[in-house]
Every structure is written in C-alpha cells, then in structure tokens.
Amino acid sequence: MNFITPIFFLLTVFLLAVILFYLFRKQYDRQVIPSTLLWQQVMQEWQATKWWKKLQNHLLLYLQLFILLLLIVALTRPFLGMNVLSGEHIVIVLDTSASMTVVEEADETTRFTIAKGEMEELIDQLDQQMLTVILAEEVPTILFSNETDPNVMKSKINEVTPSYQHGNVEKAIDLGIQILSGTSGEIHVYSDLVRKEQVNTNYLQNKLVVHSIGTSKENLSLHTFGVSQHTDGINGLLTVYNESEEEQLARITIECDGQVLTSFQELIGPGKLVQLPISDLPVKPYYKAVLNYEDNYVVDNTLFAFLGENTSPTIHVVGEINSFTARALNYFTTDLIQSDNLSNETDENVIYILEDAPDNEWPNGPALIFSPTDGESIHIKDKENLQDPVQIIEDTLFQYVDMEQVYIQSSKPYVMRELETILASGEMPLISKGYYKGNPIILVGFNISDTDWPLHSSFPIFLYNAINFLTEKQQFLGYVKPSEKLPVSHDSQATNGVIVNETDQEVMNVNLDESFIQAPRIPGLYKLIEETEGSKSERLFTVAIDTEEKYIHTGTSFIVEANEENAINSEEKPNEIWHWLVLVAFVVLLIEWEVYRRGITI
The missing domain is CATH 3.40.50.880 (Class I glutamine amidotransferase (GATase) domain)
Structure with missing residues (x-):
C-alpha cells in the first residue's frame, strides 16, 4: 500500500489528545450520601490502578479513536497499485467480421463472444473514464461515444452482432486516433488478426493495445464457384483451400432446391488451393456447392452460382x-x-x-x-x-x-x-x-x-x-456483400415487396419507393419477391463473404506506444481506497452512537 499525501499522518497527535481528554474529564457528580465508609475502599483500589487499565472499560473511547484513525488514513489517500487504464478517454475497436464467428474449442464459443466478454472486463476497470466503441466494419461505425455509465456500455455491447463484412480495422484505428486527438487515453483493439505493420503510427498520440482473439487454425473452405454453359453441357469449377496443417478429405455436393445434382470427394494437401472441375450439370436456376466437413467455421462451407447471369437473351x-x-x-x-x-x-x-x-x-x-x-x-x-x-x-x-x-x-x-x-x-x-x-x-x-x-x-x-x-426483371441480381446496397428497379405496379431466404422464411420488407435494397447481413441465398395484382415475380441473389474472411489464422497481441513527437502524457491513475475508509468510519460512527444510546460498556 502507498500513500499520495502521507503528511496527514501528523494528525495522529489528535489520538493522544482524545485519550488525554478521557483521562482528565470530569468523572464524578456531587451527591449527598448517608455514609462514605463503603466508598473509601473502592476509591483506594481505583487510585492504585494503573492509568492504562483505567481505559479498559471505555468502549466509546475505542470506537471514537478508531473513527478518527480511519479519517486520518483516508486523508493520506492510500492506494493499492495503479489503474490498468490511463488517460481520461478510452476507445475500443471491435472487429465484427465473418471470421470472428469461428468457434474456439477451448472456450466452446465464438471469437466474437470472447471479445465482448473481454470488453466487459475492461469496462469493470474504468475509473470514471469516458468510453467510445467503434465497430470495425467495411465502413467503420461508432456504436456509442463519450459514455460514462458502465450499465449503458454493457447493454449496448451485448446488442452488437457480427456484420459478416470484411473488418476494416485499419480505418477503425484511424478513426479512434482522430477521436482521441488532443486527449489523453488509450485505444484497445479486439480482433482475430491485426498485424503491427498495419498500424499507422505517424499520427498515433496515445497508447494502442491490440488484443488478439482466438487460436484455431484448422479450416477447410470453398473459395470460388462458377458454372457456365458450353456446347457439351453445363460445367462448373470449384476451388477448395485447406488451411490446416494436415491433409483433409473434402466431401462436396452440388445441390438445387434440396436436390443433390452430383457429389464427389477429393484429398486436399495442407496449405493447398485446389481447383475441382464439375461436368454434366443439369439446367437449374442456381447451383449450391456444399462442403460436408465439420469444422469450427461454417459460413465458408457453402457457395452459390448462377447460370447465364451474363449471357445475352x-x-x-x-x-x-x-x-x-x-x-x-x-x-x-x-x-x-x-x-x-x-x-x-x-x-x-x-x-x-x-x-x-x-x-x-x-x-x-x-x-x-x-x-x-x-x-x-x-x-x-x-x-x-x-x-x-x-x-x-x-x-x-x-x-x-x-x-x-x-x-x-x-x-x-x-x-x-x-x-x-x-x-x-x-x-x-x-x-x-x-x-x-x-x-x-x-x-x-x-x-x-x-x-x-x-x-x-x-x-x-x-x-x-x-x-x-x-x-x-428475369436476370439474377447476382452476388452482393453482407448489408450491401444493391440498385434495383421495382415493378411500378407492385404492391408489396419482401426478401426471403432459401427456406422461404421472410427476412425483411422492401421499400418499393427506393431504387435499391439492402442485402441481409447473414450469408446465403435470397429471393426478392414483388407482388402485383394477380402476379408475383422472383429474383435470386446471394450474399457472400469477402475472400479475406475465408482465412481463420490469428495474429498475436501487442502494444504500440505513442509516437514521441505526438505523444500526449496519460498519467496512470492509482486505485485509491480512501472512500472505502470513509464508508467504514461512517458505519463505526453509527455503532458508536448506538453504544452511547444504550450505555454499553466493557
């Protein structure tokens, strides 16, 4: 334990003053009694008693001395170590990309959930500091800023879900640097992959702490899938990547509307990207490639392809x-x-x-x-x-x-x-x-x-x-990224528009007055359905994750100190305990008052 203002220990002399007041305070009241014969022996015994023993029966004295001692120690501002977070403003960058949905076997939960848990631990360490949270999406967005209420912070963080977009952590960090411009504080990044060379330190004025989330490396993924029509029929090409350190068997099926069109399997070497040709496919509105492989990352196990979306009518x-x-x-x-x-x-x-x-x-x-x-x-x-x-x-x-x-x-x-x-x-x-x-x-x-x-x-x-x-009207809308805005021309006679997923479950309504639709967040196959009086039209499109999000290898945690030329001093805050001492002194004061009221002695 250390003390910020130890000079206040000089006030302990008042403890002696209190004791002296007790020794010399008036102890008797004048009373008329019939005889002093019995009192003489008692007085002689009391006068023979040592002075410190005379204090043993004064509980009120002890309580008052304890209260005074607590207040004196509180004035010295004792503290236990230093606060982990320095500065007056903390900025958190949270990666919401698709790879953050990888399930970590050790924790039996996703990287995203682990990151949110670590963020809540950081919130518990705040010492009345402001907090700003930035979501590292394709275009970084601010979840909240300058918040000081821990309950509000945790509530809003719990509501965040993965965006499945490519996490633009670099731009999110740059945004954090701008927010902290001229202010003391720190930037904390929670992501599964941030390299030190990605951080632009030229304008870094505050400490940057990168928390690497996850350790999983085993993954087999579908990277690209396409089909085309030739004179000899419909053929396709599928690329599979093995990110694992061991050879893996890829079992693949090509489906449409739940019907298996063809299936095959191939051994993929460690670290290999293999192209697999597919031939003799029947004519279908779409083709779904499914990788039947149990791993901790499922969103890269399915791809969709459309036939003839670019063919002339x-x-x-x-x-x-x-x-x-x-x-x-x-x-x-x-x-x-x-x-x-x-x-x-x-x-x-x-x-x-x-x-x-x-x-x-x-x-x-x-x-x-x-x-x-x-x-x-x-x-x-x-x-x-x-x-x-x-x-x-x-x-x-x-x-x-x-x-x-x-x-x-x-x-x-x-x-x-x-x-x-x-x-x-x-x-x-x-x-x-x-x-x-x-x-x-x-x-x-x-x-x-x-x-x-x-x-x-x-x-x-x-x-x-x-x-x-x-x-x-009849073309496929093609391939879009999660939550991407897609220009669309609506039927002028349409009365209702909805987007449904592959199982025909309604995902969202469509505003027919707007010239675009916003793609769903979760990857998969979707239909844009527009209803008119007596007719209905459907257009297919697929939401696919970015190729960069098909790699699940992680980075390491590291700390980057501020550039010396631009650094802003962020004094570390001590973990003071004086307010606890004052609270204990108040409780003891209540006890002392009750002892006095009841006249309790020991």
Missing part, C-alpha cells in the same frame, strides 16, 4: 418490323429469331419485339412494342402529326440518348394507365414503360419509318438500354 421478332430496327438488333445478340406467330413454348431468357399488334397478341414475357393497335387494355387513336415539342422525362432508357435531336413526324395517341410515360409531345404520350401482367414492357407509340431516328447514333443506344431494362 434470345430476341424473338414476331411478324414484320422496321428493317433498321432488325439490323440494329443483330448487334446485341447472336440469337435472333424471326417468326410470323408467337410460339406456345415459353423461354426464361427471351425478349419479344413486335410492331402493329393489339394487346391480346402480346406475348407473356418482356416485350418492346412499336406502333401498337387498339385492344382491350390499350386505347389507340388514329395517327396524328406532332404539334408540340417533345418533353423528356429523365430515365435510364434515355441514358446517352438525345431525343431533342430526333425528328418525329407523327404518332398514335394511346391511353394505358399501367405504364409510365417517359417521352411525350404535349398531352400525347410517345414512349412509355412499366409492367404489364407481371412482365416488363416498353411501348413506342410511333412507327420508326415516321422518324429519322435510325439516322442518329442514339437509336442503337436506346435499343441497348431497352434490352437491359427488359432483361433486368
């Missing part, structure tokens, strides 16, 4: 269309089919091009329709010459397309409330787009022969943009 031209349009379409696909009538068979990757067709002859699929004729859902008037200049609504169909330079002589006025008009002349709609019976559709009210549009370079660009819009 088949363009089906129905009937006669303008020759300039047909010639331009040849630039966008090698699979152009022209027929007089619609086929009864449906294709999932086809776009229909029609001209002068009523709505009862429109196909059940994405369509670009020029100069439509009167029908049940659309009302067409006779062709009229344009009187007013064109009005252009900003839209992706007109990206790099300047319609003001295009001459349009005449068009057919039409009314179709299901569609959104994006080009008009006065009150006359010229081009509209939207969804009809659950399918994307583009309606062009004029005939191309009544314009000079084919003479402009913007005409093939418009067709390209139109094909992209028409295929977006």
Whole structure:
C-alpha cells in the first residue's frame, strides 16, 4: 500500500489528545450520601490502578479513536497499485467480421463472444473514464461515444452482432486516433488478426493495445464457384483451400432446391488451393456447392452460382418490323429469331419485339412494342402529326440518348394507365414503360419509318438500354456483400415487396419507393419477391463473404506506444481506497452512537 499525501499522518497527535481528554474529564457528580465508609475502599483500589487499565472499560473511547484513525488514513489517500487504464478517454475497436464467428474449442464459443466478454472486463476497470466503441466494419461505425455509465456500455455491447463484412480495422484505428486527438487515453483493439505493420503510427498520440482473439487454425473452405454453359453441357469449377496443417478429405455436393445434382470427394494437401472441375450439370436456376466437413467455421462451407447471369437473351421478332430496327438488333445478340406467330413454348431468357399488334397478341414475357393497335387494355387513336415539342422525362432508357435531336413526324395517341410515360409531345404520350401482367414492357407509340431516328447514333443506344431494362426483371441480381446496397428497379405496379431466404422464411420488407435494397447481413441465398395484382415475380441473389474472411489464422497481441513527437502524457491513475475508509468510519460512527444510546460498556 502507498500513500499520495502521507503528511496527514501528523494528525495522529489528535489520538493522544482524545485519550488525554478521557483521562482528565470530569468523572464524578456531587451527591449527598448517608455514609462514605463503603466508598473509601473502592476509591483506594481505583487510585492504585494503573492509568492504562483505567481505559479498559471505555468502549466509546475505542470506537471514537478508531473513527478518527480511519479519517486520518483516508486523508493520506492510500492506494493499492495503479489503474490498468490511463488517460481520461478510452476507445475500443471491435472487429465484427465473418471470421470472428469461428468457434474456439477451448472456450466452446465464438471469437466474437470472447471479445465482448473481454470488453466487459475492461469496462469493470474504468475509473470514471469516458468510453467510445467503434465497430470495425467495411465502413467503420461508432456504436456509442463519450459514455460514462458502465450499465449503458454493457447493454449496448451485448446488442452488437457480427456484420459478416470484411473488418476494416485499419480505418477503425484511424478513426479512434482522430477521436482521441488532443486527449489523453488509450485505444484497445479486439480482433482475430491485426498485424503491427498495419498500424499507422505517424499520427498515433496515445497508447494502442491490440488484443488478439482466438487460436484455431484448422479450416477447410470453398473459395470460388462458377458454372457456365458450353456446347457439351453445363460445367462448373470449384476451388477448395485447406488451411490446416494436415491433409483433409473434402466431401462436396452440388445441390438445387434440396436436390443433390452430383457429389464427389477429393484429398486436399495442407496449405493447398485446389481447383475441382464439375461436368454434366443439369439446367437449374442456381447451383449450391456444399462442403460436408465439420469444422469450427461454417459460413465458408457453402457457395452459390448462377447460370447465364451474363449471357445475352434470345430476341424473338414476331411478324414484320422496321428493317433498321432488325439490323440494329443483330448487334446485341447472336440469337435472333424471326417468326410470323408467337410460339406456345415459353423461354426464361427471351425478349419479344413486335410492331402493329393489339394487346391480346402480346406475348407473356418482356416485350418492346412499336406502333401498337387498339385492344382491350390499350386505347389507340388514329395517327396524328406532332404539334408540340417533345418533353423528356429523365430515365435510364434515355441514358446517352438525345431525343431533342430526333425528328418525329407523327404518332398514335394511346391511353394505358399501367405504364409510365417517359417521352411525350404535349398531352400525347410517345414512349412509355412499366409492367404489364407481371412482365416488363416498353411501348413506342410511333412507327420508326415516321422518324429519322435510325439516322442518329442514339437509336442503337436506346435499343441497348431497352434490352437491359427488359432483361433486368428475369436476370439474377447476382452476388452482393453482407448489408450491401444493391440498385434495383421495382415493378411500378407492385404492391408489396419482401426478401426471403432459401427456406422461404421472410427476412425483411422492401421499400418499393427506393431504387435499391439492402442485402441481409447473414450469408446465403435470397429471393426478392414483388407482388402485383394477380402476379408475383422472383429474383435470386446471394450474399457472400469477402475472400479475406475465408482465412481463420490469428495474429498475436501487442502494444504500440505513442509516437514521441505526438505523444500526449496519460498519467496512470492509482486505485485509491480512501472512500472505502470513509464508508467504514461512517458505519463505526453509527455503532458508536448506538453504544452511547444504550450505555454499553466493557
């Protein structure tokens, strides 16, 4: 035990003063008694007693001396060692990446849970210091700042869950350095892998402590998976990495909707990345590669692949269309089919091009329709010459397309409330787009022969943009990272949108007024479902972790002291116990008062 102000020990002289007061205080009251014969013997015995024995029967004295002694020692400010945390502000950086979900066998829990437990231990060591917690996600976020209530700190930390994103610890540390700029304190990092060379010490003004979490090294993971269609069928390629120090047997199945399409196994050497070819796969909307291997890290044991998400659609031209349009379409696909009538068979990757067709002859699929004729859902008037200049609504169909330079002589006025008009002349709609019976559709009210549009370079660009819009509905949304924002065009007639997981459990609702969706946090296969009156559309996408998160090896703990040029002195706080001494003195005072009230002696 040490003392901050030992000079107050000089006050112990007051202990002697209290004793002297007791020795010389008035001890008798004058009373009239009938005889002093019996008192003389008692007085003689008491006068013969040593002075220190005269104090033995004074319990109140002892209690008062003890109280005074406690207060004197409290004034000296005794302390037991120094506080582990120095400075007035502590910053914690917590890694929330996917690799923090590895289960450590020794603790039978995840690295993330272990890190949160160590953070709570640090909170218990705070000495009225402020605490800020930064979550090391792909874009670091502040969980809370300048908090002083330990209960609030622990409550908010317990609510944190893994983000499964790649943990950008370097940026999180830089953010912590900015928060502590000009302030004394420390930065504590809880992560499974931080290297000393990753820390930028040029602007480090405070002590940096890295707590390495986890020790597991045994892992077998799927790194990449893709499929493609060739003349000999559908083939795939899968890469498997063995991070273990021993040879491992990888048992792999390729599935779709719970059905096993093929299975195989391969021995993978230690530290080896092996490519495994897959052949003769049937046509499926998606393919799921599953690594049947029991390890402590499960999120890297599954991968998804989509067939033909980048393949060009088949363009089906129905009937006669303008020759300039047909010639331009040849630039966008090698699979152009022209027929007089619609086929009864449906294709999932086809776009229909029609001209002068009523709505009862429109196909059940994405369509670009020029100069439509009167029908049940659309009302067409006779062709009229344009009187007013064109009005252009900003839209992706007109990206790099300047319609003001295009001459349009005449068009057919039409009314179709299901569609959104994006080009008009006065009150006359010229081009509209939207969804009809659950399918994307583009309606062009004029005939191309009544314009000079084919003479402009913007005409093939418009067709390209139109094909992209028409295929977006049926294309897979692709691969996204956890919680990533994904641009999406919603059906204008959709009344409800949800995202469901592989087992069709609803994960979240979709705001149809926004031009994007936020991907779920947990890796896996998901569907974006949009409902309209009488129809429903589905688009698949998969949430996958970053390749960096497929390695589970850990680093070591280390401490980096502040740069001497920028260092801010952070005096260590002693663990003072004076307040406990004052508390004990108060309790003894209560006891002393009770002894006095009852007149207890010993």
